[in-house]
Amino acid sequence: MATPLIQISGLEKSFSTNESWLGQWCFRQGKLARHKDSVHALNGVNLTINQGETLCVVGETGCGKSTLARAIMGLTQPTAGEIHYLDQRIDQLNDRQRMFFRRRMQMVFQNPYASLNPRMTVYQTLSEPIAFHQPQLSRIEIDEKIETLLASVGISASSSDSYPHEFSGGQRQRISLARALSVEPDFIVADEPLSALDVSVQAQVLNLMIDKQAERNLSYLFITHDLAVVEHFATRVAVMYLGRVCELAPTKELFSSPKHPYTRALLSAIPRLDSTTAQPIRLIGEVPTPIEKPIGCVFQARCPHANQRCYEELPKMLLQSDSSSVACHAIEEGRI
Amino acid sequence: MNLLSVSNLNVNFKMKKQELAALIDVSFTLNRGERIAIVGESGAGKSILGFSIVNLISKPGYIKSGSIKLENKELTKMNLRQLQEIRGKRIAMIFQDPMMTLNPVLTIGDQLVETIRSHTKITYKDARNIAIEKLHNVQIASPETRFDQYPHELSGGMRQRVIIASVLLLNPDIIIADEPTTALDVTIQAEILQLLLAICRDNGVALVLISHDLGVVSKVAERTLVMYAGHIVEEGPTLEIINDPQHPYTQGLLNALPQMTLPGQRLNQIQGSMPSLTERPTGCAFHPRCPYATEKCQQEQPSFIHSGVSSVACFLVEDMVNDFANQDEEDR
Numbered sequence: 001m002a003t004p005l006i007q008i009s010g011l012e013k014s015f016s017t018n019e020s021w022l023g024q025w026c027f028r029q030g031k032l033a034r035h036k037d038s039v040h041a042l043n044g045v046n047l048t049i050n051q052g053e054t055l056c057v058v059g060e061t062g063c064g065k066s067t068l069a070r071a072i073m074g075l076t077q078p079t080a081g082e083i084h085y086l087d088q089r090i091d092q093l094n095d096r097q098r099m100f101f102r103r104r105m106q107m108v109f110q111n112p113y114a115s116l117n118p119r120m121t122v123y124q125t126l127s128e129p130i131a132f133h134q135p136q137l138s139r140i141e142i143d144e145k146i147e148t149l150l151a152s153v154g155i156s157a158s159s160s161d162s163y164p165h166e167f168s169g170g171q172r173q174r175i176s177l178a179r180a181l182s183v184e185p186d187f188i189v190a191d192e193p194l195s196a197l198d199v200s201v202q203a204q205v206l207n208l209m210i211d212k213q214a215e216r217n218l219s220y221l222f223i224t225h226d227l228a229v230v231e232h233f234a235t236r237v238a239v240m241y242l243g244r245v246c247e248l249a250p251t252k253e254l255f256s257s258p259k260h261p262y263t264r265a266l267l268s269a270i271p272r273l274d275s276t277t278a279q280p281i282r283l284i285g286e287v288p289t290p291i292e293k294p295i296g297c298v299f300q301a302r303c304p305h306a307n308q309r310c311y312e313e314l315p316k317m318l319l320q321s322d323s324s325s326v327a328c329h330a331i332e333e334g335r336i
Numbered sequence: 337m338n339l340l341s342v343s344n345l346n347v348n349f350k351m352k353k354q355e356l357a358a359l360i361d362v363s364f365t366l367n368r369g370e371r372i373a374i375v376g377e378s379g380a381g382k383s384i385l386g387f388s389i390v391n392l393i394s395k396p397g398y399i400k401s402g403s404i405k406l407e408n409k410e411l412t413k414m415n416l417r418q419l420q421e422i423r424g425k426r427i428a429m430i431f432q433d434p435m436m437t438l439n440p441v442l443t444i445g446d447q448l449v450e451t452i453r454s455h456t457k458i459t460y461k462d463a464r465n466i467a468i469e470k471l472h473n474v475q476i477a478s479p480e481t482r483f484d485q486y487p488h489e490l491s492g493g494m495r496q497r498v499i500i501a502s503v504l505l506l507n508p509d510i511i512i513a514d515e516p517t518t519a520l521d522v523t524i525q526a527e528i529l530q531l532l533l534a535i536c537r538d539n540g541v542a543l544v545l546i547s548h549d550l551g552v553v554s555k556v557a558e559r560t561l562v563m564y565a566g567h568i569v570e571e572g573p574t575l576e577i578i579n580d581p582q583h584p585y586t587q588g589l590l591n592a593l594p595q596m597t598l599p600g601q602r603l604n605q606i607q608g609s610m611p612s613l614t615e616r617p618t619g620c621a622f623h624p625r626c627p628y629a630t631e632k633c634q635q636e637q638p639s640f641i642h643s644g645v646s647s648v649a650c651f652l653v654e655d656m657v658n659d660f661a662n663q664d665e666e667d668r
């Protein structure tokens with residue numbers, strides 16, 4: 001039975017795009033009016049991440065994946081909704097209260113260049129979080145720990161005095177992972193950790209993540225646009241579109257029978273290696289920016305199956321017979 | 337005659353203390369209307385090869401030796417004016433970042449009209465009509481509105497469509513597309529690839545698609561060249577390369593893909609990573625990462641040999657081909 005580790009409910013986040021007071025005034029129909037523009041990055045996200053599982057989040061650029069990751073990590077304050085770690089609410093903690101969770105939850109970013117401090121050696125990068133979170137450890141114990149960590153991510157201990165620029169992209173990403181692992185977390189959020197890496201190196205980093213999960217029952221929230229990686233690595237998949245989850249399914253079910261019209265289009269667009277010539281499903285137009293809060297279905301503007309109800313009413317996530325959940329009126333009505 | 341033939345191309349970077357070889361003895365041909373792909377991981381030299389074809393390699397890089405022929409014209413010997421003529425009318429380039437080509441301070445329309453009027457004498461109004469028609473051809477919705485917008489007002493996918501429209505205006509013989517869809521979402525990528533494919537097919541344009549993604553390549557290219565550390569290591573029909581790779585690097589690249597192992601299992605990784613220009617190994621450039629490397633591989637550079645319908649630069653394959661030939665001889 002799956003035990004929930006992280007529970008997210010009704011999560012919303014909007015950013016105002018004209019912060020300055022002056023910038024909010026404009027002429028409308030001959031009158032001066034005040035108007036705040038905002039981007040609705042998350043519009044009511046409900047998700048659970050179970051212990052020991054990998055929940056992959058996929059969706060187009062701008063659909064809110066990174067905002068979700070940052071909100072979970074407490075790097076951005078949600079506008080509404082709740083995030084729980086086991087039975088504790090963690091979305092409104094102050095810095096001191098968050099400390100405990102910093103140790104339990106870690107994040108790995110897309111660009112290991114940007115996330116590693118260029119002026120810190122590998123040793124310093126790893127010893128800092130360990131010394132901070134486990135102040136009881138002696139110098140020797142810390143050194144031992146770093147040695148084991150480096151060995152486990154395939155970086156030779158002799159390069160512990162090297163700086164990030166002396167490593168390749170894949171090595172840097174493995175060092176980022178070593179840093180995340182150094183405090184022995186239960187949960188790692190990885191935001192496109194493989195995107196900057198070559199295929200052969202991607203495999204090295206992914207293997208490391210697979211090994212660590214097996215060793216320590218780690219849970220991952222794994223954001224990626226590479227659907228081949230998702231199919232391989234995910235326990236379950238959440239498909240996001242414009243700040244909402246439109247389909248949530250066990251990996252096998254998602255790939256064998258995608259249901260939401262967006263998921264179908266997305267999967268049909270994967271450039272598979274085989275010589276099949278199946279035509280990708282074409283979507284109308286491009287992804288809109290979520291300036292307005294959606295009233296109907298978020299996908300309605302590009303959906304080939306949209307009807308009047310889709311414009312007016314937000315579809316609810318409904319459980320299907322194969323234990324996937326989909327938010328789509330057409331599916332509920334049996335139209336597709 | 338081949339439309340394009342590159343032979344024994346060597347491109348070097350002249351650094352303060354040393355000369356670094358970026359492309360080593362690269363040779364290939366391209367026929368009229370043919371679509372080929374250049375694949376390999378970052379740092380292999382794909383972009384440098386793309387730039388070299390139109391002699392656009394910038395300092396400290398230079399073409400050290402070799403020949404690049406467009407039909408019977410030698411591009412390496414041309415002066416700037418002649419090259420500009422070629423670049424404008426016969427060989428067009430599409431980059432990963434459309435902003436490398438688009439001018440941020442001009443509207444989409446003005447840029448297209450300028451392109452048209454630079455080589456045809458027609459009125460602004462006529463040029464505008466042609467431009468709008470081309471925008472329509474590349475499936476840009478409401479082209480009249482887009483005509484008056486600036487590049488930053490368009491999404492990445494739309495910008496790439498504008499580039500394709502502008503390439504269409506020139507009616508080139510060859511399009512060199514360097515990772516044209518790498519920055520785009522999968523759904524948009526699929527559309528741009530289809531568009532590119534349709535345009536090449538309909539107009540008999542030859543395509544050199546540069547990509548790190550074998551999936552993308554398999555959808556577009558008839559023939560594939562695999563590059564590693566400045567060398568072409570394997571060349572053959574795309575399906576053959578994918579279904580029966582022969583060079584250990586090509587094999588490793590394909591085997592490392594997630595779909596090659598059962599879900600949840602460890603992937604087949606290749607140890608190490610692509611060497612930089614300063615740390616290129618002796619012998620076969622792949623030998624430090626190759627599971628089959630012998631002493632010979634560390635010392636000598638393998639040359640290209642035919643193996644089936646492909647060509648491969650690898651001693652292992654060479655030995656197998658030779659053994660096979662000897663066997664044949666004995667049997668007779």
Ligand SMILES: Nc1ncnc2c1ncn2[C@@H]1O[C@H](COP(=O)(O)OP(=O)(O)O)[C@@H](O)[C@H]1O
Pocket residue numbers: 015016017039040041059060061062063064065066067068289290
């Ligand atoms: N700090 C910010 N200020 C304003 N808008 C933002 C900010 N961060 C993200 N956004 C907007 O929120 C939306 C979701 O962004 P993001 O979470 O980064 O998406 P993804 O990671 O899926 O590409 C986008 O429209 C983006 O432009």
Ligand SMILES: Nc1ncnc2c1ncn2[C@@H]1O[C@H](COP(=O)(O)OP(=O)(O)O)[C@@H](O)[C@H]1O
Pocket residue numbers: 349358376377378379380381382383384385395396397611612613
């Ligand atoms: N201006 C330059 N000076 C020195 N080295 C360069 C320069 N441009 C590219 N290189 C090097 O040449 C090699 C090949 O680069 P490139 O053709 O861009 O690779 P690819 O496109 O296959 O990723 C890389 O090792 C790169 O670092």
Ligand code: SF4
Pocket residue numbers: 260261262297298299300301303304305306307310315327328329330331
């Ligand atoms: S709810 Fe309507 S618009 Fe949304 S995906 Fe389903 S059919 Fe399309």
Ligand SMILES: [Mg+2]
Pocket residue numbers: 065066067
């Ligand atoms: Mg993101």
Ligand SMILES: [Mg+2]
Pocket residue numbers: 382383384514
């Ligand atoms: Mg490149």
